[in-house]
Amino acid sequence: AAGVIQSPRHLIKEKRETATLKCYPIPRHDTVYWYQQGPGQDPQFLISFYEKMQSDKGSIPDRFSAQQFSDYHSELNMSSLELGDSALYFCASSVDATNSYEQYFGPGTRLTVT
Amino acid sequence: RKEVEQDPGPFNVPEGATVAFNCTYSNSASQSFFWYRQDCRKEPKLLMSVYSSGNEDGRFTAQLNRASQYISLLIRDSKLSDSATYLCVVNPYNQGGKLIFGQGTELSVKP
Numbered sequence: 001a002a003g004v005i006q007s008p009r010h011l012i013k014e015k016r017e018t019a020t021l022k023c024y025p026i027p028r029h030d031t032v033y034w035y036q037q038g039p040g041q042d043p044q045f046l047i048s049f050y051e052k053m054q055s056d057k058g059s060i061p062d063r064f065s066a067q068q069f070s071d072y073h074s075e076l077n078m079s080s081l082e083l084g085d086s087a088l089y090f091c092a093s094s095v096d097a098t099n100s101y102e103q104y105f106g107p108g109t110r111l112t113v114t
Numbered sequence: 115r116k117e118v119e120q121d122p123g124p125f126n127v128p129e130g131a132t133v134a135f136n137c138t139y140s141n142s143a144s145q146s147f148f149w150y151r152q153d154c155r156k157e158p159k160l161l162m163s164v165y166s167s168g169n170e171d172g173r174f175t176a177q178l179n180r181a182s183q184y185i186s187l188l189i190r191d192s193k194l195s196d197s198a199t200y201l202c203v204v205n206p207y208n209q210g211g212k213l214i215f216g217q218g219t220e221l222s223v224k225p
Binding site (some may be wrong): 033035042043044045048055056058088090092101102103104105106107108110 | 211
């Protein structure tokens with residue numbers, strides 16, 4: 001079965017640079033979520049989109065922005081990167097119509113800021 | 115206090131053992147509950163949703179006690195491949211939205 005696809009899988013950036021992470025949800029899933037997992041931490045919710053509209057917002061820094069496109073893929077844009085942004089970034093998708101709200105995670109993008 | 119709290123780990127058990135994980139959540143309005151497993155440096159994988167009546171999937175049994183705001187996961191006849199971190203997860207909204215994760219309990223199954 002098709003899963004959530006994320007790219008790139010690994011990214012190394014320097015402080016103050018920008019990064020763009022991409023997420024392709026499971027086919028027919030209409031909702032996309034972004035999570036950040038720091039070393040030794042549990043995943044923290046950043047932001048979500050349903051039908052291309054922002055549906056919920058968590059602890060996402062103002063330096064980050066995201067959007068969902070007409071083909072349902074999503075991008076997380078990160079600017080003025082800081083050392084503390086080094087983390088695993090997961091995208092998850094779900095289909096709201098089933099009312100199960102089960103979220104399926106992609107393999108993640110490991111971002112290292114040096 | 116974290117919104118979702120789990121037993122601290124790690125749990126080290128022999129193959130074939132039965133192991134139980136417990137979890138409490140603070141938001142009494144929460145509606146959806148899940149157990150995920152996460153292998154080292156990989157994505158969380160949905161193990162099972164947790165329903166009010168309790169549910170079972172093979173060797174795995176999940177229970178929910180809304181009055182006590184308590185969730186449990188029982189693994190019977192544990193296998194080496196069950197070694198992972200088990201995450202108790204709550205969706206507080208009863209709609210598509212953020213998941214709140216517990217800190218996870220590490221399980222190590224030994225031969």
